[in-house]
Amino acid sequence: MDLELRHLKTVRAIAEAGSLTRAATALGLAQPALSAQLKRIERALGGALFVRGRDGVRATALGDLVLDRARVVLPAVCELQEEAVRFARDGAAGHRLGGTHGPLLGGLVDRLARAAPDDRVTTYTSWSEREIAQGVVAGRLDFALVGVCGESSPPEAGRLAWTEVARDPVYVMLATGHPLAPRPHVSLAELADADWTDVPGDGCFGDCFAAACVRSGFTPARVYETDTASCVHLVQVGRAVGLCRATFPATPGIVTRPLAGAPLLWRHLLGWHPEGRAAGRAAAVLGHARDAHAEALARSAGRPPTGTGPETGPGTVLRTGPGTGPGPTRAAP
CATH class of the missing domain: 3.40.190.290 (D-Maltodextrin-Binding Protein; domain 2)
Structure with a gap:
């Protein structure tokens, strides 16, 4: 599976929510579907991104690395989309x-x-x-x-x-x-x-x-x-x-x-x-x-x-x- 932006958004949502249950609610998904998606992402990246505990989830060292990159990549892509829209539309009279x-x-x-x-x-x-x-x-x-x-x-x-x-x-x-x-x-x-x-x-x-x-x-x-x-x-x-x-x-x-x-x-x-x-x-x-x-x-x-x-x-x-x-x-x- 190739890593996509939506996967980074999913990882970020889990980290921000602090639990799979809350993240699933925020993303509009059933928790089993989110768990299955997280497993596919973890297989693609070569290791576990979160450790589950009684109080929710916390990022592993690999998870912290992915989250650090996501904090750079996601805003950059959003800015690129905004600039592209402006460039395409600003030329119109x-x-x-x-x-x-x-x-x-x-x-x-x-x-x-x-x-x-x-x-x-x-x-x-x-x-x-x-x-x-x-x-x-x-x-x-x-x-x-x-x-x-x-x-x-x-x-x-x-x-x-x-x-x-x-x-x-x-x-x-x-x-x-x-x-x-x-x-x-x-x-x-x-x-x-x-x-x-x-x-x-x-x-x-x-x-x-x-x-x-x-x-x-x-x-x-x-x-x-x-x-x-x-x-x-x-x-x-x-x-x-x-x-x-x-x-x-x-x-x-x-x-x-x-x-x-x-x-x-x-x-x-x-x-x-x-x-x-x-x-x-x-x-x-x-x-x-x-x-x-x-x-x-x-x-x-x-x-x-x-x-x-x-x-x-x-x-x-x-x-x-x-x-x-x-x-x-x-x-x-």
């Missing part, structure tokens, strides 16, 4: 954009299509900023247009180049008949008794919102996490108030108001692979994204106040450590 919900992605598509009508523009949308960033890393997408909360690092920060498109304060959505709707600004403390609604996400916005509420002296009683259309409906009928970006478009039955003191900020980011061929188009795409943001603000229910926090200068490339900040869930529509 057009733009492959990934983005979360919101008006910026549509505005960017419109501007790119107007600038080069013969170029093909395709999009992929997801609630997950990490999924979109991983699509750029893997070469399936040219650019990621996502948002992060406050000063949080963007996903795949160590592998992608990220530039800030714009920075906005987070707004609150109210029904037009809400008692606070006539106010130019609304404080979080004035909404202490409200139910809330927002959309899914995998950054730290949920934790940042909860912390801002605690600083204002309360904990949200109820949060409805759902899609944007449902969030809008819940606000329109007065069931909840919602959080939104400053670029949220004017919508019948809803007013948007800045939160007093700007306790929450949202940064719109454009990301690309620094070694991909699309990197040469990044400056032009960034310019279109900033213009799309300006157009979205002009169409929104209100413009953000100035002086809401420190600015990142135009064209600044963020190369920060990995991670998107603590905690799961939620982003502003």
Whole structure:
């Protein structure tokens, strides 16, 4: 039997799990099938890779050697696959954009299509900023247009180049008949008794919102996490108030108001692979994204106040450590 990458992955999975039972579960195999596969691998390599004990398995000296090589070989092959995909796809004309919900992605598509009508523009949308960033890393997408909360690092920060498109304060959505709707600004403390609604996400916005509420002296009683259309409906009928970006478009039955003191900020980011061929188009795409943001603000229910926090200068490339900040869930529509 010739040794294959899948065999190295199996050996690695057994070592990481610490037992054949747990490894079989992680790999989606029956334990007898995994045991038989391990025996075939061991015959191909000339000796036992693991010693079984009461507490699970531990690697033999030969097993340690194989695992050391696997830690080098498997990431190298994965990187080769990603580079090959980027090389094969980057030569095609057009733009492959990934983005979360919101008006910026549509505005960017419109501007790119107007600038080069013969170029093909395709999009992929997801609630997950990490999924979109991983699509750029893997070469399936040219650019990621996502948002992060406050000063949080963007996903795949160590592998992608990220530039800030714009920075906005987070707004609150109210029904037009809400008692606070006539106010130019609304404080979080004035909404202490409200139910809330927002959309899914995998950054730290949920934790940042909860912390801002605690600083204002309360904990949200109820949060409805759902899609944007449902969030809008819940606000329109007065069931909840919602959080939104400053670029949220004017919508019948809803007013948007800045939160007093700007306790929450949202940064719109454009990301690309620094070694991909699309990197040469990044400056032009960034310019279109900033213009799309300006157009979205002009169409929104209100413009953000100035002086809401420190600015990142135009064209600044963020190369920060990995991670998107603590905690799961939620982003502003």
